[in-house]
Amino acid sequence: xxxxxxxxxxxxxxxxxxxxxxxxxxxxxxxxxxxxxxxxxxxxxxxxxxxxxxxxxxxxxxxxxxxxxxxxxxxxxxxxxxxxxxxxxxxxxxxxxxxxxxxxxxxxxxxxxxxxxxxxxxxxxxxxxxxxxxxxxxxxxxxxxxxxxxxxxxxxxxxxxxxxxxxxxxxxxxxxxxxxxxxxxxxxxxxxxxxxxxxxxxxxxxxxxxxxxxxxxxxxxxxxxxxxxxxxxxxxxxxxxxxxx
Amino acid sequence: xxxxxxxxxxxxxxxxxxxxxxxxxxxxxxxxxxxxxxxxxxxxxxxxxxxxxxxxxxxxxxxxxxxxxxxxxxxxxxxxxxxxxxxxxxxxxxxxxxxxxxxxxxxxxxxxxxxxxxxxxxxxxxxxxxxxxxxxxxxxxxxxxxxxxxxxxxxxxxxxxxxxxxxxxxxxxxxxxxxxxxxxxxxxxxxxxxxxxxxxxxxxxxxxxxxxxxxxxxxxxxxxxxxxxxxxxxxxxxxxxxxxx
Amino acid sequence: xxxxxxxxxxxxxxxxxxxxxxxxxxxxxxxxxxxxxxxxxxxxxxxxxxxxxxxxxxxxxxxxxxxxxxxxxxxxxxxxxxxxxxxxxxxxxxxxxxxxxxxxxxxxxxxxxxxxxxxxxxxxxxxxxxxxxxxxxxxxxxxxxxxxxxxxxxxxxxxxxxxxxxxxxxxxxxxxxxxxxxxxxxxxxxxxxxxxxxxxxxxxxxxxxxxxxxxxxxxxxxxxxxxxxxxxxxxxxxxxxxxxx
Amino acid sequence: xxxxxxxxxxxxxxxxxxxxxxxxxxxxxxxxxxxxxxxxxxxxxxxxxxxxxxxxxxxxxxxxxxxxxxxxxxxxxxxxxxxxxxxxxxxxxxxxxxxxxxxxxxxxxxxxxxxxxxxxxxxxxxxxxxxxxxxxxxxxxxxxxxxxxxxxxxxxxxxxxxxxxxxxxxxxxxxxxxxxxxxxxxxxxxxxxxxxxxxxxxxxxxxxxxxxxxxxxxxxxxxxxxxxxxxxxxxxxxxxxxxxx
Numbered sequence: 001x002x003x004x005x006x007x008x009x010x011x012x013x014x015x016x017x018x019x020x021x022x023x024x025x026x027x028x029x030x031x032x033x034x035x036x037x038x039x040x041x042x043x044x045x046x047x048x049x050x051x052x053x054x055x056x057x058x059x060x061x062x063x064x065x066x067x068x069x070x071x072x073x074x075x076x077x078x079x080x081x082x083x084x085x086x087x088x089x090x091x092x093x094x095x096x097x098x099x100x101x102x103x104x105x106x107x108x109x110x111x112x113x114x115x116x117x118x119x120x121x122x123x124x125x126x127x128x129x130x131x132x133x134x135x136x137x138x139x140x141x142x143x144x145x146x147x148x149x150x151x152x153x154x155x156x157x158x159x160x161x162x163x164x165x166x167x168x169x170x171x172x173x174x175x176x177x178x179x180x181x182x183x184x185x186x187x188x189x190x191x192x193x194x195x196x197x198x199x200x201x202x203x204x205x206x207x208x209x210x211x212x213x214x215x216x217x218x219x220x221x222x223x224x225x226x227x228x229x230x231x232x233x234x235x236x237x238x239x240x241x242x243x244x245x
Numbered sequence: 246x247x248x249x250x251x252x253x254x255x256x257x258x259x260x261x262x263x264x265x266x267x268x269x270x271x272x273x274x275x276x277x278x279x280x281x282x283x284x285x286x287x288x289x290x291x292x293x294x295x296x297x298x299x300x301x302x303x304x305x306x307x308x309x310x311x312x313x314x315x316x317x318x319x320x321x322x323x324x325x326x327x328x329x330x331x332x333x334x335x336x337x338x339x340x341x342x343x344x345x346x347x348x349x350x351x352x353x354x355x356x357x358x359x360x361x362x363x364x365x366x367x368x369x370x371x372x373x374x375x376x377x378x379x380x381x382x383x384x385x386x387x388x389x390x391x392x393x394x395x396x397x398x399x400x401x402x403x404x405x406x407x408x409x410x411x412x413x414x415x416x417x418x419x420x421x422x423x424x425x426x427x428x429x430x431x432x433x434x435x436x437x438x439x440x441x442x443x444x445x446x447x448x449x450x451x452x453x454x455x456x457x458x459x460x461x462x463x464x465x466x467x468x469x470x471x472x473x474x475x476x477x478x479x480x481x482x483x484x485x486x487x488x489x490x
Numbered sequence: 491x492x493x494x495x496x497x498x499x500x501x502x503x504x505x506x507x508x509x510x511x512x513x514x515x516x517x518x519x520x521x522x523x524x525x526x527x528x529x530x531x532x533x534x535x536x537x538x539x540x541x542x543x544x545x546x547x548x549x550x551x552x553x554x555x556x557x558x559x560x561x562x563x564x565x566x567x568x569x570x571x572x573x574x575x576x577x578x579x580x581x582x583x584x585x586x587x588x589x590x591x592x593x594x595x596x597x598x599x600x601x602x603x604x605x606x607x608x609x610x611x612x613x614x615x616x617x618x619x620x621x622x623x624x625x626x627x628x629x630x631x632x633x634x635x636x637x638x639x640x641x642x643x644x645x646x647x648x649x650x651x652x653x654x655x656x657x658x659x660x661x662x663x664x665x666x667x668x669x670x671x672x673x674x675x676x677x678x679x680x681x682x683x684x685x686x687x688x689x690x691x692x693x694x695x696x697x698x699x700x701x702x703x704x705x706x707x708x709x710x711x712x713x714x715x716x717x718x719x720x721x722x723x724x725x726x727x728x729x730x731x732x733x734x735x
Numbered sequence: 736x737x738x739x740x741x742x743x744x745x746x747x748x749x750x751x752x753x754x755x756x757x758x759x760x761x762x763x764x765x766x767x768x769x770x771x772x773x774x775x776x777x778x779x780x781x782x783x784x785x786x787x788x789x790x791x792x793x794x795x796x797x798x799x800x801x802x803x804x805x806x807x808x809x810x811x812x813x814x815x816x817x818x819x820x821x822x823x824x825x826x827x828x829x830x831x832x833x834x835x836x837x838x839x840x841x842x843x844x845x846x847x848x849x850x851x852x853x854x855x856x857x858x859x860x861x862x863x864x865x866x867x868x869x870x871x872x873x874x875x876x877x878x879x880x881x882x883x884x885x886x887x888x889x890x891x892x893x894x895x896x897x898x899x900x901x902x903x904x905x906x907x908x909x910x911x912x913x914x915x916x917x918x919x920x921x922x923x924x925x926x927x928x929x930x931x932x933x934x935x936x937x938x939x940x941x942x943x944x945x946x947x948x949x950x951x952x953x954x955x956x957x958x959x960x961x962x963x964x965x966x967x968x969x970x971x972x973x974x975x976x977x978x979x980x
Contacts, residue, residue: 001426003490007452038425052426052490055329073326074459081322084300087332087355108353110332180283181246181297190962191464191471191681198466207252211464213473214319217969219436219456219483221443226436227925227970228458234952234967238464245248245297435717436926462724472680472725479707479722491916493980497942528915542916542980545819563816564949571812574790577822577845598843600822670773671736671787681954681961688956697742701954703963704809709926709946709973711933716926718948728954735738735787 001054011054011062060103064131068097071187072236074216076104082241083159083183090157092177094118094148095164099128106137115141118148152177163187168200175204178244186240194238206242213238246299256299256307305348309376313342316432317481319461321349327486328404328428337405337422339363339393344373351382360386363393397422408432413445420449423489431485439483451487458483491544501544501552550593554621558587561677562726564706566594572731573649573673582650582667584608584638589618596627605631608638642667653677658690665694668734676730684728696732703728736789746789746798795838799866803832806922807971809951811839817976818894818918827895827912829853829883834863836898841872850876853883887912898922903935910939913979921975929973941977948973
């Protein structure tokens with residue numbers, strides 16, 4: 001990540017030989033090689049910048065190619081904590097989509113865990129693969145071109161995360177794949193999907209079923225002019241959580 | 246975690262020789278030793294239960310002693326993802342309080358990271374220490390009886406997380422302690438604290454300052470009777486995020 | 491309304507001969523007669539108070555007997571403005587319940603309008619009648635012990651407001667009773683009721699169908715400690731609006 | 736209001752001799768004269784439409800010229816009910832702005848009440864005057880080109896509604912102008928304005944001070960696809976209410 005003054009910054013891929021062009025001037029990638037985070041350099045126009053290590057959200061939400069509706073950070077964060085996905089976790093995810101949630105999951109299962117991600121549409125799988133490679137998180141991901149409704153190959157996994165149109169068709173397989181105590185999370189845009197998913201989960205014997213919605217409000221803070229921002233996302237999706245006990 | 250039918254479950258500490266007493270009957274801890282997760286046992290009344298590995302939230306929000314206002318999962322989750330705290334991260338936290346947020350941070354920095362947590366009140370430090378030990382996360386935490394406003398001992402840390410009344414007094418030290426690209430997060434109940442923190446952060450040169458509030462709505466889902474729950478927490482705190490760039 | 495110092499106040503009914511007893515002392519209603527709003531008097535203990543005209547919400551939400559779930563001010567207010575119920579309006583309401591919404595509607599249709607309120611349960615009708623009489627709004631209300639699903643007697647009404655379990659069964663009659671351009675409003679706790687009501691409204695030819703939810707957040711304001719209140723009502727009901735065009 | 740099929744409708748001003756042109760064809764205003772609401776006519780292209788009486792919101796939010804930030808229906812409705820502004824009320828308002836809130840207030844004080852609206856900027860007063868005339872509500876409004884911070888001419892009014900940048904400068908006059916039991920309402924975009932207004936109101940002896948925020952969520956309802964709308968207004972303003980007791 002190259003940071004210029006006044007909060008302008010760019011997340012870049014380090015590809016040998018590449019030339020990067022900004023409003024602030026041109027930067028040769030080769031000049032960046034061997035530099036450490038925090039070091040200061042100049043563009044060909046003499047504009048100063050600092051090299052910084054990007055955070056996971058910098059990479060995922062700024063550099064990823066987006067072809068599908070993606071899960072928002074507010075939702076991804078809550079899914080991770082509620083399911084307990086953390087270092088060493090083995091997680092099954094479906095569908096992969098553009099790989100945003102895959103990347104967040106992969107980030108947290110390092111260094112010993114694994115994300116098995118299912119996607120039927122080959123073109124999305126390609127995009128997701130490229131995205132995960134940009135984030136340098138691909139070694140923690142197993143990409144599978146398979147319909148999760150046909151079955152889950154993994155066993156005794158810690159969590160199953162479903163971001164797909166008909167998660168109820170995959171719940172039976174999710175239940176089988178989960179270890180005792182393992183967590184299920186589903187991200188669902190409509191309340192009808194929620195109803196159907198909850199009913200199917202109840203029938204299969206899932207416990208601790210809970211339906212939550214996370215809303216985020218951003219504030220504009222300035223002395224004497226502090227207020228919530230006028231624009232807000234009114235809805236992304238509902239979250240269904242359950243456990244195999 | 247001992248799971249009985251119909252969603253009743255108890256998170257227990259495995260202390261050799263202890264006797265656990267539930268509505269469902271008595272269980273000797275010694276009988277649990279050597280058993281694996283998923284195995285089924287019976288209480289002295291013949292009631293069946295399964296031994297399950299608890300999730301991080303099961304332990305933190307059900308077994309921890311609470312002496313202070315604690316950070317809610319919705320907020321803790323967002324702090325973790327926004328700051329990029331993950332496997333290997335070195336994090337400074339203040340104040341420790343009852344250690345809820347400390348535990349969540351410790352959970353995610355495993356196996357190679359570390360949480361340095363500052364607290365001036367000795368009695369809270371003791372409670373937090375015990376809580377972290379219950380969660381078996383204490384080896385990733387360094388407890389420090391010190392006022393973070395007097396200085397931070399660590400250098401080049403990945404994140405500083407402040408859950409204290411006057412974070413602005415500690416921002417200077419936070420800035421020094423952070424590595425380039427590192428993240429600051431503050432949890433603040435009042436809007437006045439937010440204003441003062443944001444102003445101080447701006448003056449110190451923090452970049453990408455952002456103020457968010459996370460709201461969670463829970464739903465009661467039943468065929469034909471689905472609705473948001475009547476009770477909702479209207480406010481926990483505001484979150485101020487910033488970066489050292 | 492009798493207002494004492496420090497924000498203590500009581501809404502009272504003026505019944506000749508009655509004795510009112512407060513923490514601040516005893517007041518004889520007969521002593522209040524002939525006094526004007528704004529005048530100051532004393533209890534038998536010598537505590538000073540002022541006689542003030544109560545506002546509509548003072549009476550409805552403090553003096554009414556409550557036997558049913560009642561519509562909140564946030565919802566009642568929006569129903570009134572969206573339907574355009576105002577001076578002179580002729581409104582059909584069902585069910586009456588404890589008469590809270592009836593009173594709000596009656597308040598706004600004065601001096602020439604009328605609220606026709608339908609209720610099948612006689613005991614609620616009695617309570618509502620008494621409540622409306624306390625608010626001195628009963629002359630603008632026609633109470634009808636009738637199931638609105640069996641038909642609406644009135645014609646060319648300006649608005650139909652339904653706060654009942656199965657509004658879809660009454661929509662046909664609502665459509666017939668409404669004048670061209672008239673408004674329908676339904677208050678519904680569950681999303682399933684919303685779906686069914688909207689579908690039926692569409693089939694009947696209602697136009698401008700809109701579903702809204704009103705949330706209210708209260709703030710605690712004190713210099714340096716301003717924040718949203720921790721407790722908030724997470725849900726009362728959804729509002730379905732439609733027009734006969 | 737002319738209503739065509741499939742929910743298309745236009746609110747028009749009846750000005751003798753005018754020609755109205757729509758996608759559906761041309762309509763001569765003279766042909767509308769003498770017709771009653773509910774009657775059906777045809778455009779010169781033979782497209783059928785019905786003449787309907789518009790609701791107050793149809794006129795205010797569709798036909799008014801907008802030059803300033805305007806108060807939203809969700810906020811206007813709550814102001815009306817909380818202050819108890821109704822038939823016969825005498826209300827002072829400042830500033831007038833484009834006259835949206837003025838129109839809503841005027842609508843509810845009919846037939847015997849009056850809205851005294853203060854505005855220092857002449858150009859807005861002209862726009863508001865024209866807007867109120869379009870809504871045929873101007874006879875209930877007294878327009879005053881005067882700074883409300885210099886004083887309020889009216890006495891014993893039922894409510895004072897302030898939608899201006901510095902309401903605290905006018906609170907003293909508001910207190911004097913209000914009758915005992917009268918209501919104050921302020922609409923304020925920032926939390927800092929709220930703090931200052933509340934403090935001034937407390938000092939002046941206002942009682943029952945309350946700060947609320949009204950949020951509206953709209954839903955998209957379709958069988959099997961029901962969800963909150965993705966777009967939502969995150970903030971309009973805070974509402975401060977108080978009473979003179």
